[in-house]
Amino acid sequence: MAREQGRSWTEIGRALGVTKQTAWARLARVVAEGKTKIVEEVGNGEVLVRSKDDITAGDGAKHDVIDGKAAASTRTTGNIFRLLERHGIPTHFVNGVDDVTFRAREVEMIPLELVARRYATASFKDRFPDLVDGALLDEVVFEVFEKDDANHDPLLEFDFDASVLRRYVPNDKAAEAIGPVARAGDFISEEPLGESRYADVSPELIARLRSRTVSTFEVIENAWKQQGGVYIDVKIECGFDRESGELLVADVIDSDSGRLRFGEIDMSKQSYRDGTATLPEIKRKFDEVAALTDRFV
Template identity: 80%
Template sequence: MSHEATTTDSQPDWVMGLQGADVLYGDAAPPEFTSAPWTVHFSLPSDLSELDGVADPLLFVHAGSAHVRAIESKMDELVTMARAQGRSWTEIGRALGVTKQTAWARLSRIVAEGKTKVIEDAGNGEVVVRSKDDITAGDGAKHDVLQGKAAASTRTTANVFRLLERHGIPTHFVEGVDDVAFRARQVKMIPLELVARRYASGSFRDRFPELTDGARLDELAFEVFEKDDAHHDPLLEFDFDDGVLRRYVPNAKAAAAIGAEAKPGDLIGEEVLGESRYSDVTPDLLAKLRVLTVSSFEAIESAWKQQGGTYIDFKIECGFDCETGELLVADVIDSDSGRLRFGDVDMSKQSYRDGAATLPEVKKKFEEVAALTDRFE
């Protein structure tokens, strides 16, 4: 761990304030590492004109490129470490001597970013799923930043995925990274929200108003919704016999957006399945998605029942492992993923959607749920 080109005196104060700067740029003794040192050595005359007639410059372009790739790979790892420790792109850009936008464009490994999480490429067929403190409702129409929400969400998700793995349910979860992030297999997500319901609530009651709120259903309901915020995630019906995909009004909010005469459960429209965005969804795939959804819900439901909780419903997403092609339960499963009650007390994000709880109260619920999932067996 050394740097011969510069000295302590030539470094800005913020650099010298970083841990290890006294070793890299000063005279402090280096620590004892157990792994072998990683070094790059490449010598050229400072005046490149001296290479004329001695060596073809392409020789050094070729030789140097391998070192550049090696350095870039280490830079990627270092930036990933910095991000995992919570360092901002502004800080990373300052370390590089560029703007945060340039740093992000050059070194960001972001695969996707949503309202509440960021997914970064971690290499080796894996990603890092990093939660945000953002909390939203109404397809993003309602939005707040809830300090500590990311940590609670990640803690809950990690515990739930570990529970599912113990039940033999394949998931993308690999291991935790820190309080707000976990490693997972990189998957090609299927743009469907898969819902299981044990009790009548939410959009289900919008479509079946004759049911009492909280009425236990005769059998576990399985429903499939399109991931489409702009149209409030329509309910889907796959008619494989006729080769037709049908979309239905999912809830009262979507009905109001369509028009005064629209009602939850009304047919929005239909199209040829083979010409839709779901042309690759087959009866076999849908059956497998149903099994994953139902088995996941039942495992989580049982875990909550052991603690006196009632799991009302939940939604999950699935995808195919980008390397192996295996179908996996993916995304996150936290307090935002389903309705959970202890007696008459709602412990999910529903109280935020309804405005029935203050932000501190919502935060407390997220944290209490996360702590309870530590007890999952």
């Protein structure tokens, strides 16, 4: 009940005469925990999403902890979700709770990573090496990746005409892990769509996800443009509200979710992936991005 009322674990621990860590370990109803966040059920069709100070790359192969990163990520996510809601894009965000936690609708997550990109860089450039890095694409490109860290999140192709699901090597790092002859963009496998984990995915759902992802990117892209930034791409996740069935943009959208540049300066997590910035420098970038998103709302 205290959690449903928005009380912190510090307050609950104090009332019980224990530390906040002990109170959380005894009483939290954790429904999901990932590399950078914990989702806790609180009832009434809602959850609490609590960010961690952990930062990872390479499907978790690279891992560090940056004090204060969780607060910056939560601040950014809250501001971006409010921005999307104001532009008519429904999200699972309800309200902020504390520096590292926000309240959200409980959703049935769709196990897909949805990407929209304006420029040819990163994994897209890996798969199309003839393109100039950073080249402006003719239109916003929509791509779908499988949520599967163990297999490096393959690029997916839904061939509804043939009722087949195909998987492809998503990027150079995945190719290196597969073997010396593998290349980004190579075919991995295919299976009957009806026998896959995505048997319930329809052309209509993919069309809706495309529209939702591209609209999300364009709203955030325009907001950053007004601040002098260039938004390169975004990765989001969606799910269905467990009570209403509404399709919602879910999870988080922070400095880990898209590439952002101001001139030649990268302000996203890319510098952590590349190893081109120290942890204090990355923390400063996260803080600066969070402060700038205050202007979105």
